[in-house]
Amino acid sequence: MTEFATLIAAGVITWALRASFISVGPGWQFPPLVEELLNNGRFAIIAALATSAIVASGDGSLLDIPAAWLIGGAVATAAALSFRNIAWPMVAGIGAVWVLSFAGL
Amino acid sequence: MDAIQLIAGLTPLGLALGAAMADTGVSAPASLSTSVLLFGASAQLVAVSLLGAGAGVLSTLATITAVNTRLFVYSAVLRNTLGLQPRWFRWAGPYLLVDPLFAIVKVREPELPDVESVRTYYLVTGLALWFAWQPIVALGLFAGPLLPDGLSMEFAGPALFLTMLIPAIRTVAAFTAATAGAVTMILLPELPAGFALLAAGLAGAAAASLGARWRTLR
Numbered sequence: 001m002t003e004f005a006t007l008i009a010a011g012v013i014t015w016a017l018r019a020s021f022i023s024v025g026p027g028w029q030f031p032p033l034v035e036e037l038l039n040n041g042r043f044a045i046i047a048a049l050a051t052s053a054i055v056a057s058g059d060g061s062l063l064d065i066p067a068a069w070l071i072g073g074a075v076a077t078a079a080a081l082s083f084r085n086i087a088w089p090m091v092a093g094i095g096a097v098w099v100l101s102f103a104g105l
Numbered sequence: 106m107d108a109i110q111l112i113a114g115l116t117p118l119g120l121a122l123g124a125a126m127a128d129t130g131v132s133a134p135a136s137l138s139t140s141v142l143l144f145g146a147s148a149q150l151v152a153v154s155l156l157g158a159g160a161g162v163l164s165t166l167a168t169i170t171a172v173n174t175r176l177f178v179y180s181a182v183l184r185n186t187l188g189l190q191p192r193w194f195r196w197a198g199p200y201l202l203v204d205p206l207f208a209i210v211k212v213r214e215p216e217l218p219d220v221e222s223v224r225t226y227y228l229v230t231g232l233a234l235w236f237a238w239q240p241i242v243a244l245g246l247f248a249g250p251l252l253p254d255g256l257s258m259e260f261a262g263p264a265l266f267l268t269m270l271i272p273a274i275r276t277v278a279a280f281t282a283a284t285a286g287a288v289t290m291i292l293l294p295e296l297p298a299g300f301a302l303l304a305a306g307l308a309g310a311a312a313a314s315l316g317a318r319w320r321t322l323r
Binding site for chain 2: 003008010017020022023024043046047049050053054072073076080086087089090101
């Protein structure tokens with residue numbers, strides 16, 4: 001019961017974070033500098049999410065990242081530059097990791 | 106079309122999440138309920154992992170809040186786009202806000218002619234993701250542990266973030282922000298995940314702004 005109560009509370013907090021600015025609606029603006037930081041910050045956050053997931057694949061150090069993941073990341077990046085969609089880079093990246101893992105890398 | 110591509114991309118991630126949740130020892134109903142209550146891979150995994158490890162209520166809630174702080178930034182970035190929508194949407198719509206939906210809405214925003222088009226695009230794509238996510242995670246939960254070791258889905262997370270990021274980088278400022286964010290994340294491995302993400306976001310945004318000013322001065 002505590003488990004579900006905790007999860008429900010977590011759900012409410014998560015929704016509140018999502019709705020925080022959107023629910024307020026139009027009619028107010030951030031200063032231009034904050035606006036600029038927000039617009040650029042989103043790229044940094046997504047890059048940080050990708051980086052943390054890759055670094056976590058080892059023991060938290062850059063030197064411990066499996067070679068298959070590094071090559072898979074490069075393949076996914078190259079495919080994303082070529083196809084500019086989501087499905088093919090995912091297939092290419094995961095496929096590369098699978099092949100390289102089976103090859104012992 | 107975007108929704109189909111997103112679902113195809115999210116499928117390995119959802120399967121991996123389900124398989125990872127199966128290893129935590131938390132009951133299947135509780136694990137599956139996170140897909141509805143939290144609807145976000147990182148928060149779901151953190152919640153179930155902490156509950157499985159016997160963490161307290163407050164520490165679990167604090168960690169999930171930290172992991173989800175980026176949603177606060179997403180909400181701020183999208184406030185001009187979604188804040189113009191009717192009140193019902195401004196309260197209910199944010200429930201669907203996840204990383205891929207945020208990224209794709211920012212990419213498509215310039216092509217959507219009016220408020221109604223934005224709302225339709227957001228709802229169709231967001232609901233498609235939601236309805237696809239539920240069975241995918243369930244499949245991972247029940248079938249994931251049966252997969253051979255070599256067929257790990259763990260790379261799906263970083264691959265998805267890379268494929269959302271790369272097409273969105275169209276300016277020097279965006280490239281600078283992404284690079285600085287990635288470097289910051291590497292330099293701050295000891296910070297809790299949510300705070301490290303916020304620090305990376307701030308560092309990336311500051312680097313991009315400073316770079317733009319430097320280029321203007323030259």
